[in-house]
Amino acid sequence: MVSADDRDVLDHIIDSLTSLANPTGNNRFSNQNSKLSLKLGKVQDNGMEKEPDSKKKAAVLILGAGRVCQPAAEMLSSFGRHKTLLEEDFEDQIDVDVIVGSLYLKDAEQIVEGIPNVTGIQLDVMDSANLFKCISQVDVVISLLPASCHINVANACIELKKHLVTASYVDSSMSMLDDKAKDAGITILGEMGLDPGIDHMMAMKMINQAHMKKGTIKSFTSYCGGLPSPEDANNPLAYKFSWNPVGAIRAGRNPATYKYHGETVHIDGDNLYDSATKLRLPDFPAFALECLPNRNSLLYGDLYGIGTEASTVFRGTLRYEGFSEIMGTLSRIGLFNNEVRPILKNEQRPTFRKFMFDLLKIVHEDPEGALMGEEDIIEKILTLGHCKDQRAAMMTAKTIIFLGLLDQTEIPASCRSAFDVACFRMEERLSYSSTEKDMVLLHHEVEIEYPDSQITEKHRATLLEFGKTVDGKTTTAMALTVGIPAAVGALLLLTNKIQTRGVLRPIQPEVYTPALDIIQAYGIKLIEKSE
Known part of the structure; x- marks a missing residue:
């Protein structure tokens, strides 16, 4: 959101977007196929509120209600209703309604709460009838689901002739849909996130x-x-x-x-x-x-x-x-081994301490009562040859202690391998x-x-x-930099800035020229220098 008082920000947005609306020979972003214009939405004039006229309606379905969904939904829902507006030749204004579909309704409702013109629904993408019904009612689909689900969604989009955007890698199965997408007259725009994107x-x-x-x-x-x-x-x-x-x-x-x-x-x-x-x-x-x-x-x-x-x-x-030294040492200790470990097979669950003693080959009559501190762990790591550097051994020992791998609490029955134990503790102790x-x-x-x-x-x-915190609510930088590009891809398809059909990546000027300018206008800064 940018207010009329934010003159510097408004000037930057106007410069960025109108550089595409009015290309010149000196404009490095010039692209005749991508015309961007800026209009102001609600403007106060002598106390009277004026609205842009004759807006068209469009709808976008976002599949998946994870963290990435929220910034995408917010950007799309604000399009045409607030200060910045993407249009072609100052015509065909568009209001975008957004539907967020999730396997669990509560997740969708939690994501859309407080965002105008966004609706949350329960949707199982494996339920073909319901999936087809929902896709048929929108203009563009954004799939933020796991990559394994994209093919199912893509085939539905092809049959219903609806554009699709994903932030996932374009794998061989998706590439094989290129001809079908062209025949259907649609664009499947993949890799539209951060990395890839x-x-x-x-x-x-x-x-x-x-x-x-x-x-x-x-x-x-x-x-x-x-x-x-x-x-x-x-x-x-x-x-x-x-x-x-x-x-x-x-x-x-x-x-x-x-x-x-x-x-x-x-x-x-x-x-x-x-x-x-x-x-x-x-x-x-x-x-x-x-x-x-x-x-x-x-x-x-x-x-x-x-x-x-x-x-x-x-x-x-x-x-x-320092990250790789520690992770490499933990790997050599065996903490990332995926094989079922005998000590974790027993019905009687071992404690994290006993499990760690087993990994480090520490023999003690009473492992639960044994005093084991940072210096002891360092010495054992060096003696076993898991690393040669004293500092790396020290940081690894600190990590083992920080993760609670010497705690005298029982390991859950779901953990069958050292890898399971590592993931369980890291998810607990290394979360935001x-x-x-x-x-x-x-x-x-x-x-x-x-x-x-x-x-x-x-x-x-x-x-x-x-990451940004507004009103006590934090949006991660990762969600912003993946969700915003995906939303931009949908906007470019809604406004016919992308004319190429088939399976695409954002490596053509038709996509990346307007996309980068919109992403920057939205507040994600890209710094360029040369020497």
Whole structure:
């Protein structure tokens, strides 16, 4: 929300949006197919309230009532009713009604509470009849469900000729729907979140600008991470989970491949944590960060059209410094082992302390009564060779204690493996409280060579976003940076800014040019620098 008193913010929004409405040769965002205009909604004039005339109605169905849903619903519901309005040639004003569908009605109602023009309903996407009925009543569907559910939704959208937006990766099963989507005359816009999503858009903007000037991309590096805001990174790992930690822990075992100075580098999943490197960003020197390689970076070189020209293509995951040393040590101790552990098979449940003694091969006549402190854990970790560094052993011992793995309480029967125990404790002890904030940091660096210059240009683009608390209610940075792009994708389809049909990613100017400007106008700042 921007009031008329916020002159600087209004000027920024007007400049951003009208740059697309009135393209010129000097406008780096110019795109003849994407015209954006700005209108003001309710305006007070001599005490009389004036409304924009002849508005059309549109409806969007959002599937999934998780944290990401709320900012998406808020943005869509405010479209056409408040200060900023996306239109084409100042015509066809649109009011958007939003329906949020969730398997559990209470979740949908909780998300929509207090948001005007948004309705919560109970909807099971596996109930085809009900799913088809709900999709038939809207213009665009946004699926924020787990990726495994998208195909079911996509097939329904194809049959009913409705556009679909997701924030998930476009996998092979979704790609195979390209021809069907084209035949149906619809767009399935995937990877419209943060990573993937804004990362694609920022990358392609930088790369295409370089190519338009006959430049050659020599190096592309990208870093992204969801982290606690510095003041809330208050545990030994300096990390917290905004949802179930299972996926994040498993990601730490994924192999990685990237290209560095012309050589292809492969990292085995078991060695991923050991491959982490320290990272300092020039624009944010106060952040002590580290970076882990993120899966197969070579795929992105091909996707961005720089696979053959760039000698370095690297994508990494950001964490605060020290995270990987601790996680790597915990992994070597066996805490992330997924096999059923004999001690956890028994009907009589062991305590966390007894389980940890078993992992660390500590033999004691009375493990429940044994005194075991931080120094003892450090010594045992070093003796077993789980790490060689005293400081890493100390931080690992602090983490074990912080997670309550020496507590004398029984382990739940649902925990059958060390991995189960780790996830159970991390979900308990490494979750955000209602007042704590997260942070999202996305950073691209591109090195460009031009034919008429001997100097290599370096371009940087950075997104830094923090969670926001309004009236005691916190919205995470991750929810904002995933939910807003998804909503923007729906708006671009509603207003016919995206004309291409089939299965798309936001790597075409038709999508990323207007999307980036709207995202920034909405308050998510993207910092660009070159040297």
